Amino acid sequence: MTDLIALRRRLHRQPELALRLPETRAVLLEALAPLGLRVRDSDASSSFAVVVPGARPGPTVLLRADMDGLPVAEESGVAFASTNGNMHACGHDLHMAALVGAVHRLAGRREEFEGDVLAVFQAGEEGAGGAELMIAEKVLLTTGRKPLASFGVHVLSFAESGVFHCREGAVMGATVNFDLEVVGRGGHAARPHTALDPISTAALIVQGIQTFVAQNSSPADPIVVTVGSLRAGTAANVIPDSALLKVSLRATSSAMARDAYRKITGIGSAIAKAYGLRMTSEVGPDLGPTVSDREGAALVRETVADLYGDGRYRELTVPEMISEDFSLFLEETGGAFVLVGAAVAGSPHPPATNHSSRARFDDAVVPDVANLLAELAVRRLNIASKTNGTAC
Incomplete structure (x- = not known):
């Protein structure tokens, strides 16, 4: 043996x-x-x-x-x-x-x-x-x-x-993994008023996601959402054109996970639009x-x-x-x-x-x-x- x-x-x-x-x-x-x-x-x-x-x-x-x-x-x-x-x-x-x-x-x-x-x-x-x-x-x-x-x-x-x-x-739960890209306009760090900063807007979207989870998840039927990656920029004095969030969403059913995905992308798009930027989304692996x-x-x-x-x-x-x-x-x-x-x-x-x-x-x-x-x-x-x- x-x-x-x-x-x-x-x-x-x-x-x-x-x-x-x-x-x-x-x-x-x-x-x-x-x-x-x-x-x-x-x-x-x-x-x-x-x-x-x-x-x-x-x-x-x-x-x-x-x-x-x-x-x-x-x-x-x-x-x-x-x-x-x-x-x-x-x-x-x-x-x-x-x-x-x-x-x-x-x-x-x-x-x-x-x-x-x-x-x-x-x-x-x-x-x-x-x-x-x-x-x-x-x-x-x-x-x-x-x-x-x-x-x-x-x-x-x-x-x-x-x-x-x-x-x-x-x-184990259902999972939807997805990317959110916040698209703005790059510029000089000394002149942020001439740019559309995707990093600060992405940070607000992260906060919006966690607020959504706090208001919609129950102990008996949980929703868990993690932003595992936020990539943007190359230097302290440069405002980049875009920021990319990689998100993992988990729920007790596929229907709940997909519904939460739709709501989160809606929240993100609304936040981006409010600051004059736009947000796109791309869905990755989706498991029941x-x-x-x-x-x-x-x-x-x-x-x-x-x-x-x-x-x-x-x-x-x-x-x-x-x-x-x-x-x-x-x-x-x-x-x-x-x-x-x-x-x-x-x-x-x-x-x-x-x-x-x-x-x-x-x-x-x-x-x-x-x-x-x-x-x-x-x-x-x-x-x-x-x-x-x-x-x-």
């Missing part, structure tokens, strides 16, 4: 970005090679899938791990930190190691289930459209049967280590919420309790406003998404969050996540076999 923590740390040292992850893919295939499983490659990316067949033919359950890192220079201080300018700051290295472990466990349990487990290693989760590409390549039909359920996990650097979280409904269905959420709850006791499971009350393109798999197949606490003991309070250059993850959770994924697949296939091979 592969040492999953050692595998996670090896993956952590060499994060790659977006859709092309040749070193990551090679390490994973090396870890899976002793099992002799069928591998299906993607033509559009470094993604791939492996099939674990059960004792007899039957339906399919999908398990998924994301593979890509982030363009973040690591400052975590761990001995196995990346030095290539990228970082597994979102914990995808833990996800990959856990899925490798689940595949190894399932390969040793083939007599316990009918059907197939499709293990998907997906590139390009961090905004590069990896799930959409795999679905377009018909990965869901790899075994000849569309999966009757999909399961995935995501570690959280800021939540209690070893505690699993899920709920029926939205586990990551939704667990009733059966999937119940199976997660029961399985965690059976494996680790009731104290290791907590029901989410509201979604995390992180977004996930695993939502696309769930839209196609149903299933569930599980959040896993992985805060390192003794971390500063509050711990650095996912995507921080200082994020740290307790990789002691990896074997437990591997066990959970394998058990979810076996139990879901056995539920199907009791209903004559059809989904419940």
Whole structure:
């Protein structure tokens, strides 16, 4: 059996970005090679899938791990930190190691289930459209049967280590990312009255966005909007022609996210017009919420309790406003998404969050996540076999 923590740390040292992850893919295939499983490659990316067949033919359950890192220079201080300018700051290295472990466990349990487990290693989760590409390549039909359920996990650097979280409904939020460009007229810093300053107007738009959020977001149905970038100008004594805002908007439903986008662009345009400037907008990635269905959420709850006791499971009350393109798999197949606490003991309070250059993850959770994924697949296939091979 592969040492999953050692595998996670090896993956952590060499994060790659977006859709092309040749070193990551090679390490994973090396870890899976002793099992002799069928591998299906993607033509559009470094993604791939492996099939674990059960004792007899039957339906399919999908398990998924994301593979890509982030363009973040690591400052975590761990001995196995990346030095290539990228970082597994979102914990995808833990996800990959856990899925490798689940595949190894399932390969040793083939007599316990009918059907197939499709293990998907997906590139390009961090905004590069990896799930959409795999679905377009018909990965869901790899075994000849569309999966009757999909399961995935995501570690959280800021939540209690070893505690699993899920709920029926939205586990993660919907996201709309967009750019706002404020177009004015450049000039000399000593003569601002002859220019139309896009920076000061952009600052007012940022304030307008946050005022909108304060007046429209409730704890039970939140809206979260972050201006992650404001780029403008090259020198202190030059008023530039334009300023560019990069904005991430999150809500509990796609309808709410799109409505908030329309209102925010309306506010921004009105502010710009009031000062004699204009504002344009361009929408980027748009993801729906990551939704667990009733059966999937119940199976997660029961399985965690059976494996680790009731104290290791907590029901989410509201979604995390992180977004996930695993939502696309769930839209196609149903299933569930599980959040896993992985805060390192003794971390500063509050711990650095996912995507921080200082994020740290307790990789002691990896074997437990591997066990959970394998058990979810076996139990879901056995539920199907009791209903004559059809989904419940």
